[in-house]
Amino acid sequence: MRKKIKAKHTKLDAFFTVLLIALIxxxxxxxxxxxxxxxxxxxxxxxVETDGNVFGLPNMKWWSLDRQYPNNIFGxxxxxxxxxRLDLYKSYIVGLFTQERVNAPIRADIxxxxxxxFIYAGGSALVAAFMPMYMGYLCAMYRNKVxxxxxxxxxxxxATPIVGAMPSTINLMRSLRLYNTFIGEFLRxxxxxxxxxxxxxxxxRGLSSGYGEAAEIDGASQFSxxxxxxxxxxxxxxxxxxxxxxxxxxxxxxxxxxxxxxKPTLSYAIYYTTTLDSGSAFNHATRRMAALMVFAIPIILIxxxxxxxxxxxxxxxxxxx
Numbered sequence: 001m002r003k004k005i006k007a008k009h010t011k012l013d014a015f016f017t018v019l020l021i022a023l024i025x026x027x028x029x030x031x032x033x034x035x036x037x038x039x040x041x042x043x044x045x046x047x048v049e050t051d052g053n054v055f056g057l058p059n060m061k062w063w064s065l066d067r068q069y070p071n072n073i074f075g076x077x078x079x080x081x082x083x084x085r086l087d088l089y090k091s092y093i094v095g096l097f098t099q100e101r102v103n104a105p106i107r108a109d110i111x112x113x114x115x116x117x118f119i120y121a122g123g124s125a126l127v128a129a130f131m132p133m134y135m136g137y138l139c140a141m142y143r144n145k146v147x148x149x150x151x152x153x154x155x156x157x158x159a160t161p162i163v164g165a166m167p168s169t170i171n172l173m174r175s176l177r178l179y180n181t182f183i184g185e186f187l188r189x190x191x192x193x194x195x196x197x198x199x200x201x202x203x204x205r206g207l208s209s210g211y212g213e214a215a216e217i218d219g220a221s222q223f224s225x226x227x228x229x230x231x232x233x234x235x236x237x238x239x240x241x242x243x244x245x246x247x248x249x250x251x252x253x254x255x256x257x258x259x260x261x262x263k264p265t266l267s268y269a270i271y272y273t274t275t276l277d278s279g280s281a282f283n284h285a286t287r288r289m290a291a292l293m294v295f296a297i298p299i300i301l302i303x304x305x306x307x308x309x310x311x312x313x314x315x316x317x318x319x320x321x
Contacts, residue, residue, distance in 0.1 A: 113264050
């Protein structure tokens with residue numbers, strides 16, 4: 001018996017060792033690619049295109065010959081900040097019973113697109129994190145047939161690949177005059193049929209009912225019990241989910257391009273200027289990389305500030321049944 005247990009522990013130790021090595025290699029790869037991107041963004045474009053200096057350190061000889069930013073190793077970043085902009089035009093039909101054409105100019109610089117990004121990513125992440133937490137609490141605390149149906153519905157939606165809904169969604173939002181508005185986008189994110197519902201459901205189901213019972217004895221309402229006792233206990237999980245979703249929405253450029261055409265985010269502005277605009281000077285790899293670094297720096301700073309709070313150990317509470 002002891003030999004079997006020892007052999008089982010040996011297998012588990014070997015598995016976790018391999019997993020640890022894989023995670024370390026993945027981390028080194030990601031960190032190395034980031035450093036390579038920083039290195040390329042600090043080079044004058046002729047340093048790469050003429051000398052082929054991709055992996056070496058920046059050669060200041062080329063920056064000394066640069067007419068626009070002489071001897072300035074941050075010239076690509078200055079160029080990116082000054083030239084990330086959009087000046088486009090789009091029109092579309094809105095309304096259900098009375099239709100009208102809306103002419104939407106798409107104009108933005110790096111400042112306005114960054115503001116749009118924080119509104120879009122922050123608001124969408126807040127709604128998308130709150131809804132599964134709210135519904136997870138209700139289904140975990142009120143165990144009835146409705147809660148069971150909602151739980152089964154979440155499992156069904158997660159397991160079923162639902163595709164091809166974008167055209168009908170855009171048509172519906174235009175009919176309701178919610179298209180190209182932040183409010184419409186936030187409402188579209190108000191869904192709980194995702195994996196985060198299961199996380200919050202499991203967390204609230206594991207909490208002791210003594211928290212709520214003690215508060216109810218003192219006269220607290222169900223609303224107070226939920227928002228003043230149980231939801232604060234899930235704050236660490238909520239902010240972790242919020243950060244994951246915020247990064248996801250920050251990096252998203254296709255959704256703003258489709259649903260918020262006249263409110264371009266930073267990701268869409270950079271995507272357009274570095275990819276779709278063939279006449280742009282961002283065709284140079286060094287300037288394009290600098291634009292991508294400008295896009296990545298805010299996320300790195302946000303994570304650096306909040307990582308200790310968001311990555312703390314989660315506990316289920318200290319009350320005993």
